[in-house]
Amino acid sequence: MNMIEPTQFISEELRGTLRRNVAMNRHTSWRAGGYAEKVYQPADLADLMVFLHTLPADELVIAVGLGSNLLVRDGGFHGTVLLLHAALTEMHIEADGSLYAQAGISGAKLARFAAKHNLIGAEFFAGIPGTLGGMLAMNAGCYGSETWGLVKNVQTLMHNGKLLEREPNDYEIGYRHVALKKQSKFLENNDACNSISLLIHQEEFFVGARLHMPSGDGDFARREIKSLLSKRITSQPLNLPNAGSVFRNPPNGYAARLIEQCGLKNLQIGGARVSEQHANFIVNVGSATAADIENLINEVQTSVQHKTGIYLHPEVRIIGEYASNHE
Ligand SMILES: Cc1cc2nc3c(=O)[nH]c(=O)nc-3n(C[C@H](O)[C@H](O)[C@H](O)COP(=O)(O)OP(=O)(O)OC[C@H]3O[C@@H](n4cnc5c(N)ncnc54)[C@H](O)[C@@H]3O)c2cc1C
Missing domain, CATH: 3.90.78.10 (UDP-N-acetylenolpyruvoylglucosamine reductase, C-terminal domain)
Known part of the structure; x- marks a missing residue:
């Protein structure tokens, strides 16, 4: 497991945007819900590492992508939201042919980029209105494909800003379920009263992933994307x-x-x-x-x-x- 310490960047000034009392209905697809005490939109990955390093160890932190699977209760979130969708947006093809994307890239962009590079198998991402980070956290999927089916490895940031590289083997991966083995970093709790899946505290965040896909016909992938999208338009509100x-x-x-x-x-x-x-x-x-x-x-x-x-x-x-x- 590779690790990079945030202290490598510590002399840098923070370059992102920190806002207080932010209405989360603007950052969730339900367009409902309360305020977040603090929202940080990093300038880039190095900036996010420095920001996390400055936070107290007990600060409640949650990563949010496009908020397409998230509800923030009306009383608000008393912690820091990391808003990643407009921030971590690097994407390229690596020397070994795998696709590297940062967590803020949307499913639609990912699917189109893969097709453009004649990589096959990412078409299903096009219809999921989330970011790669959210799709990794949820093991999002549809039409028989799931996010982790393509993952070669992931980059994560710990709560203290350390950057790690992890393998799929490090996780317990299931249907809309992803958790680090042994240590339950993404703590989920089935609240006995209302049986809602609550996210209590996040200690590690996805910031990027390498995906491997076979080479094939990019035009076929583009046609597939079009057909999956039109299926959705007719079946979803x-x-x-x-x-x-x-x-x-x-x-x-x-x-x-x-x-x-x-x-x-x-x-x-x-x-x-x-x-x-x-x-x-x-x-x-x-x-x-x-x-x-x-x-x-x-x-x-x-x-x-x-x-x-x-x-x-x-x-x-x-x-x-x-x-x-x-x-
Ligand atoms: C119209 C519509 C259609 C949908 N169709 C599908 C579908 O076909 N298949 C499917 O699986 N889902 C579907 N979804 C749900 C949703 O799009 C997915 O769950 C998606 O993966 C959420 O991504 P997001 O970036 O919006 O995550 P968010 O909603 O922002 O967050 C969801 C969860 O992931 C966590 N998270 C977000 N980013 C990170 C990160 N970088 N590191 C760690 N945790 C993170 C959040 O803390 C939260 O717990 C649909 C939603 C809508 C609105």
């Missing part, structure tokens, strides 16, 4: 703010089908509604609070479990505190 599939599919089944069978399409709490077009999507019909969305998630989960005995695990990540008036 892309005209209203949402976070994609809210629940993981249960073994041998589909969450959307179960939700529909339970008669929950169009169920609405406040400004949050179960989509008519795709029952595993919750859409913000105008003025949803994070509490509306979370309450609807809980309601759907309880109803489906009551009627079918099947427990639906949320795929979306929820962070932050409830608002003081939360019931």
